[in-house]
Amino acid sequence: MKKVSKRTIDRALLYIRTLESLIKEKKVLVSSRELGNIMGLTDVQIRKDISNFGRVGTPRVGYQTAELKNKLEDFVLQKRVVRAVLFGAGNLGSAILKYPGFHRDKIQLAAAFDVDPKKIGRKINGVRVFAARDAGRIIKKNRATIGILAVPKEHAQPAADQLVAAGLRGIVNFTPSSITVPKRVLVRNIDLTIEFLALFCGLRA
């Protein structure tokens, strides 16, 4: 397969998001220009990006929203389903479990983990909360590949260690402390507050 740059993939994920809402609005067709206006990109950029994923548009007509979305998702997920688990079912963890933007059909949240006995056994948005000490067993049973870290930052490293030991291949780290993991494990750090600074920088200009 042709190599697609990370930047393009990131944009593709945003295209999927936008297409979802267009589909919900019952919009069947969209042109690169319209898409560009919505997303603040040029039409050329969009056509260029999309061309990475195959011929999917019709000259004079545009792109079929549903078809384009499928094409992009197929590329990104390669028709596979990803199973993920969540570590830490506090406010942030609950917010993630309830987040409406989830591609539920593509990313399955198999289980959540917490140390708080009051939470263990409950379900949050259909996902059961298990005791953190059982994480290894349950991760293996579900063959999950991605872990989401939403624990207090003191617990970030031990929790990450546990996830790595269970054989997960990727971790999305929502805590503001950096974690160290073996090279084979991919980490994405998400800092909820860094965007405020970034926004402010933009305002200044």
Next chain:
Amino acid sequence: MKKVSKRTIDRALLYIRTLESLIKEKKVLVSSRELGNIMGLTDVQIRKDISNFGRVGTPRVGYQTAELKNKLEDFVLQKRVVRAVLFGAGNLGSAILKYPGFHRDKIQLAAAFDVDPKKIGRKINGVRVFAARDAGRIIKKNRATIGILAVPKEHAQPAADQLVAAGLRGIVNFTPSSITVPKRVLVRNIDLTIEFLALFCGLRA
């Protein structure tokens, strides 16, 4: 002032984060190589970035962590303090209010808003929750400039409208629905789940 690229600024924000933890570990000096190892960047990239913010390192010695952090923060925030308000004090909003990574001295969370009478009047991590209908008045009184959207996605647009009407200049949108605002208002969209897909894309490769 010399123009600094957005990419560089984004990295600068991460440098600040990393420096904070180094400072907490009582590390006084750090070399570009060390910093690079921690952050997964080359030493050259780091020196190049830092050179945008003035001469701050000492050859043969490295950078003073505290000095470098201040230099970067001064550049990013220009010694000003930003006042922000939060719209929506549910799980996600509470998680943001409690997020430990906040630069509390630089970004002041002036107020939170919600429609739920049970929440109004309470304090979350020291920030008082007000009735959403009072937002305009309170925003003006506090002279806040940034709004954080953490409401259910159906309310994203009306809430954004209210924030814009109150005169805010920037919005950090945590809902997965896109909002339309006047051009003078800057928006940063944060999709909590998009990183999972991005991570998965990385795994595949």
Next chain:
DNA sequence: TAGATTGTTAATCGATTAACAATC
């Protein structure tokens, strides 16, 4: 057919990397 829109190839632009000079 004419016109609009997609898709591609070439040109430009910007960011990263490499090489090296400056400095403690």
Next chain:
DNA sequence: TAGATTGTTAATCGATTAACAATC
């Protein structure tokens, strides 16, 4: 001084934009 590390200038690389061809 010698050696290590910063900071800068030049070269490379990649991504965006422009121009245009293809197509419905």
